[in-house]
Amino acid sequence: MTTLTFDSVNPATGEVVGTHPRQSAPAVHDAVTRAEEAAGWWAALAPADRRRRLLDYKAVITQNLRPLAELVHRETGKPTADAVLEIVLTITHLDWAARNAEKVLGRRRVATGLIGLNLSATLEYLPLGVVGVIGPWNYPVFTPMGSISYALAAGNAVVFKPSELTPGVGVRLAELFADAVPEHPVFQTVTGLGETGAALAGDPRVKKIAFTGSTATAKRVMAACADNLTPIVAECGGKDAFIVDADADLRAAADACLWGALSNAGQTCVGVERVYVVDQVYEPFMRELKDLAATVKAGEHYGPITMPAQLDVIRRHIDDAVKNGKAVKGGPESVRAPYVDPVIVEDVPEDSAAVREETFGPTITVRRTKDAQEALELANASAYGLGGTIFSRDTRGALRLARLMRSGATAINSVISFAGVPSLPFGGVGDSGFGRIHGADGLREFARPKAISRQRFALPGMNLTSFSRGAGEVERLIRMVTILHGRRKR
Incomplete structure (x- = not known):
C-alpha cells in the first residue's frame, strides 16, 4: 500500500524543505497506543528522574540550536535570528517547567478547618496520561513547546501533530527528545493534514488536547473532543x-x-x-x-x-x-x-x-x-x-x-x-480561547487534582456521618456552627 505524503515548502523561495507522511487514523491510533505504555513508565519515575531527563532534553535542544533555527527559517521563511529567539525562549520555559513541576504539583498538606479537626488532608496533582498537542506554524517551536514542556513535566506522554506547514520542525523536536530520553516514546510526532489532527482529537485515550490556531478551527477541534468529553486548552487568535x-x-x-x-x-x-x-x-x-x-x-x-x-x-x-x-x-x-x-x-x-x-x-x-x-x-x-x-x-x-x-x-x-x-500563565478570554499554558497554571493544566482526607481520630460525641447519631450531636453541631459563623460583620 502506497503511503500518501505531503511536502513542506519554504514560503520565501518555493523550495521543498522536506517530504512527510500523511499519517492516517490507524497510524495515529498506533502512536497513542505506544504513548499509553510510555505514559505509565514516565509517570512512575521519581520527580527527580523526570527533571533530570527534561534538563537533558533542554541541553540537547541547546546543542542543536543553530540547525534547529535554520530548519525553522526554511519552513517558515522567518529570519534565522528570529528563529533563534523563539528557541531560546523555549529553552527557558523547558528549564522552568522541569525545575518547578515537583514544587507546584507535589503532595502537600492543606488545612481542614475546625469542623475537620480530626482529619488530615492532602492535595496533589497527578498526570493525565496521554496529551495530544496540535500546534501552529507561526512559532513552530515556542508555541507548541509551551504545551509540550509543561505536559511532559507534569508526567504525561505527548503525541504532537504539528502544522502541515512546519512538519519538519515537529519531527525534529521529537527526535531530539528521543536523543535525551531513549527508553520509551514519551514524546512522539505524527504528521499530516487536518484528518490527522482530527484522529488525534477524537481518540478517547487522549486525556487532553492542547490546541493553538484560529478560533474557527478551535471550534472544530472542540467538536471532535466532545464525543469523548476530552477537555481542551485552546489558544486562539487575537486582535x-x-x-x-x-x-x-x-x-x-x-x-x-x-x-x-x-x-x-x-x-x-x-x-x-x-x-x-x-x-x-x-x-x-x-x-x-x-x-x-x-x-x-x-x-x-x-x-x-x-x-x-x-x-x-x-x-x-x-x-x-x-x-x-x-x-x-x-x-x-x-x-x-x-x-x-x-x-x-x-x-x-x-x-x-x-x-x-x-x-x-x-x-x-x-x-x-x-x-x-x-x-x-x-x-x-x-x-x-x-x-x-x-x-x-x-x-x-x-x-x-x-x-x-x-x-x-x-x-x-x-x-x-x-x-x-x-x-506567568499565558492564554486568553473570549474568542482568544480558554485554559492556560506556562507557569504553575500551565503545569496544573496538564494534571488532575487528587484530594485525600484521612481521619486521625474520632471526635467524641460527634459521629455525624452515621445513622447512630443522636439529637444531642446535631444540637452540638448547630451551636458550634453558630459560634463560628453566625455573627454578622458590621
Missing part, C-alpha cells in the same frame, strides 16, 4: 491593542509598537494590531512611528507570509482600512506575494473588518482618543482578549489600565514581554 498614554516615552512606545506589529510579518497571535493614542501626544507619536517604519523592510527585517491563503485576508483588510481611513504608510500595493510591506492606517472606523477581525499580517490601525480611559474602552470592545500593551510613565495608572484591560496578559512599557516570563 491586541496598544495604548499610548499622554506621559509615555514616545520613542520607546513607537519602537515597541512597530516590533509588536511587524515582527514575524505580523504573524503573531499576541502581535499589535490596534493602536490607541491619547490626543495630546498623537501627532508626535505618529511622527516617531512613521520615521521608524520607514527603516523596516519586508524580506530583510521580517520574512514572508507563511500561509499563502492569509494573503487574501490581509489584502481584504488593507483595502477595507484604506477605503474607510487614511493610509499613513503603505496600502494595497504593499501586498507583493509572498511578502507584505508595512502598512499603517489611521482613522479606521471601529466597526470595520480591519479593526474587528484578526489580520495576522504586518498592518496596524491607529486611532486618536481623548484620554486613556477611552482608549481602554475601545481596546476592550473586541471579541478577542489575548494580550495587550500599555505605555505610560505613571506606574499606578498603567497598572490600573493593565488590570482593567480585557486580556489574559498585559505588558507595560514593553511588548509581548509576558510570553518570555516562564512563571
Whole structure:
C-alpha cells in the first residue's frame, strides 16, 4: 500500500524543505497506543528522574540550536535570528517547567478547618496520561513547546501533530527528545493534514488536547473532543491593542509598537494590531512611528507570509482600512506575494473588518482618543482578549489600565514581554480561547487534582456521618456552627 505524503515548502523561495507522511487514523491510533505504555513508565519515575531527563532534553535542544533555527527559517521563511529567539525562549520555559513541576504539583498538606479537626488532608496533582498537542506554524517551536514542556513535566506522554506547514520542525523536536530520553516514546510526532489532527482529537485515550490556531478551527477541534468529553486548552487568535498614554516615552512606545506589529510579518497571535493614542501626544507619536517604519523592510527585517491563503485576508483588510481611513504608510500595493510591506492606517472606523477581525499580517490601525480611559474602552470592545500593551510613565495608572484591560496578559512599557516570563500563565478570554499554558497554571493544566482526607481520630460525641447519631450531636453541631459563623460583620 502506497503511503500518501505531503511536502513542506519554504514560503520565501518555493523550495521543498522536506517530504512527510500523511499519517492516517490507524497510524495515529498506533502512536497513542505506544504513548499509553510510555505514559505509565514516565509517570512512575521519581520527580527527580523526570527533571533530570527534561534538563537533558533542554541541553540537547541547546546543542542543536543553530540547525534547529535554520530548519525553522526554511519552513517558515522567518529570519534565522528570529528563529533563534523563539528557541531560546523555549529553552527557558523547558528549564522552568522541569525545575518547578515537583514544587507546584507535589503532595502537600492543606488545612481542614475546625469542623475537620480530626482529619488530615492532602492535595496533589497527578498526570493525565496521554496529551495530544496540535500546534501552529507561526512559532513552530515556542508555541507548541509551551504545551509540550509543561505536559511532559507534569508526567504525561505527548503525541504532537504539528502544522502541515512546519512538519519538519515537529519531527525534529521529537527526535531530539528521543536523543535525551531513549527508553520509551514519551514524546512522539505524527504528521499530516487536518484528518490527522482530527484522529488525534477524537481518540478517547487522549486525556487532553492542547490546541493553538484560529478560533474557527478551535471550534472544530472542540467538536471532535466532545464525543469523548476530552477537555481542551485552546489558544486562539487575537486582535491586541496598544495604548499610548499622554506621559509615555514616545520613542520607546513607537519602537515597541512597530516590533509588536511587524515582527514575524505580523504573524503573531499576541502581535499589535490596534493602536490607541491619547490626543495630546498623537501627532508626535505618529511622527516617531512613521520615521521608524520607514527603516523596516519586508524580506530583510521580517520574512514572508507563511500561509499563502492569509494573503487574501490581509489584502481584504488593507483595502477595507484604506477605503474607510487614511493610509499613513503603505496600502494595497504593499501586498507583493509572498511578502507584505508595512502598512499603517489611521482613522479606521471601529466597526470595520480591519479593526474587528484578526489580520495576522504586518498592518496596524491607529486611532486618536481623548484620554486613556477611552482608549481602554475601545481596546476592550473586541471579541478577542489575548494580550495587550500599555505605555505610560505613571506606574499606578498603567497598572490600573493593565488590570482593567480585557486580556489574559498585559505588558507595560514593553511588548509581548509576558510570553518570555516562564512563571506567568499565558492564554486568553473570549474568542482568544480558554485554559492556560506556562507557569504553575500551565503545569496544573496538564494534571488532575487528587484530594485525600484521612481521619486521625474520632471526635467524641460527634459521629455525624452515621445513622447512630443522636439529637444531642446535631444540637452540638448547630451551636458550634453558630459560634463560628453566625455573627454578622458590621
